[in-house]
Amino acid sequence: MGLTTDPAPPGPAHRRQEGASPHRKAAESGGEGGPAALRVVPVRHYARWAAAAAILVLTTQFVHGLVTNPVWEWHVFRAYFLSDTIVEAVGVTLQLTAYATVLGFALGTVLAFMRLSRSPVLRTVAWSYIWIFRSIPMIVQLVFWFNLGALYRELGVGIPFGPVFWSVGTNSLIGTMGAALIGLTLHQAAYAAEIVRGGVLSVDHGQLEAAAALGIPRPRQLRRIVLPQAMRAILPTAGNEIIGLLKGTSVVYVMAIGELFYQVQVIYGRNGRVIPLLLVATAWYVLLTTVLSIAQYYVERRFARGADRTPPPTPLQRARRLAGHLFRPPPTTTRNGAAVRHIPDPRSPSTTLDRGAVRPGPPDDQWNRPVPPGRPTPGENR
Numbered sequence: 001m002g003l004t005t006d007p008a009p010p011g012p013a014h015r016r017q018e019g020a021s022p023h024r025k026a027a028e029s030g031g032e033g034g035p036a037a038l039r040v041v042p043v044r045h046y047a048r049w050a051a052a053a054a055i056l057v058l059t060t061q062f063v064h065g066l067v068t069n070p071v072w073e074w075h076v077f078r079a080y081f082l083s084d085t086i087v088e089a090v091g092v093t094l095q096l097t098a099y100a101t102v103l104g105f106a107l108g109t110v111l112a113f114m115r116l117s118r119s120p121v122l123r124t125v126a127w128s129y130i131w132i133f134r135s136i137p138m139i140v141q142l143v144f145w146f147n148l149g150a151l152y153r154e155l156g157v158g159i160p161f162g163p164v165f166w167s168v169g170t171n172s173l174i175g176t177m178g179a180a181l182i183g184l185t186l187h188q189a190a191y192a193a194e195i196v197r198g199g200v201l202s203v204d205h206g207q208l209e210a211a212a213a214l215g216i217p218r219p220r221q222l223r224r225i226v227l228p229q230a231m232r233a234i235l236p237t238a239g240n241e242i243i244g245l246l247k248g249t250s251v252v253y254v255m256a257i258g259e260l261f262y263q264v265q266v267i268y269g270r271n272g273r274v275i276p277l278l279l280v281a282t283a284w285y286v287l288l289t290t291v292l293s294i295a296q297y298y299v300e301r302r303f304a305r306g307a308d309r310t311p312p313p314t315p316l317q318r319a320r321r322l323a324g325h326l327f328r329p330p331p332t333t334t335r336n337g338a339a340v341r342h343i344p345d346p347r348s349p350s351t352t353l354d355r356g357a358v359r360p361g362p363p364d365d366q367w368n369r370p371v372p373p374g375r376p377t378p379g380e381n382r
Helices: 012-018 022-029 046-068 074-081 084-115 120-135 138-146 176-201 205-213 218-255 260-271 274-303 315-327 364-368
Strands: 154-158 164-169 332-335 338-341 351-354 357-360
Touching: 074 084, 074 274, 084 120, 084 176, 084 218, 084 260, 084 274, 120 176, 138 176, 138 218, 176 218, 205 218, 218 260, 218 274, 260 274
Parallel strands: none
Antiparallel strands: 154 164, 332 338, 351 357
16 A cells, blocks of 8 residues: 655745746746846945036036136236245245154154153153143234243243343244244144054064063163064154144234245235135145155155065056056067067966967967077977
């Protein structure tokens, strides 16, 4: 007697199979077309396309306004951009930036190592300095140093709480330019100290332990081992600070120093051409910032040689490579009296293109090797 069982009810897999599309059934069954019958639909990024279109429209409108709006007064911009007054003001701006950068980072480095010192007195003094000068706005510091003569009539050298051997008037010793440099330097040193301290802390402590085990003196450890490695972490933030300091020199206009922004204000105060003169200052700041950014890029690239042994090509190298590919003719050689153009196949480095036919061949450098007498040339039938 045979045993029979009822057919199993259709499960989830059977229901999925029944509801599958004809293309999927054909692909799974290996029928007509197979996997090639499936239609590949690329992903459509509608939000990305909409954002790109909106940005292009806004950029086009902005450029159109720059060209067509008469309020920009481009003839006034051209007349003042390279004028003697503006160029001298740019020189004063660069002078303030250079002096404040060198002195600020020198003092900031000292403060950074004071914060890393084991002496509680040095750590407290450095921390207090950084706390105070980061808390006070730069313009307040500049005005304070400009009015230092009202607080101290004279500055002298002598015994503390005792007789003074030499003194001089404060306003005679610290002029307007000196007060601006003091304010910019002390303000920058507070930020530079934290930048340098962060870079030093990024170096593995095992480097110092190994140097100490070799008997290297402490100052030489910092100069030859710690600082070269810390520069990779210091440079990006330091570059931003220098660029910020370049733009921050515009604050010294409150002290009537003839830097770029102050001179622009003086000129448009006389002729009333506010917009084109502000555009002159903007263009100069953008130009100087671009130069500093390029310098920062190459300095960072130099100090990254120890960590990145194969750095990416610079923009100039990419441009030269692109120009070489576009304008350099492909190499040609002569074989059996006919010119042969060698174009490497990306799939095989030993493939050459000979009069339109692709066939295996020796590398390009073999065609330029001298052939001994009596031997056939590479690729020639023996």
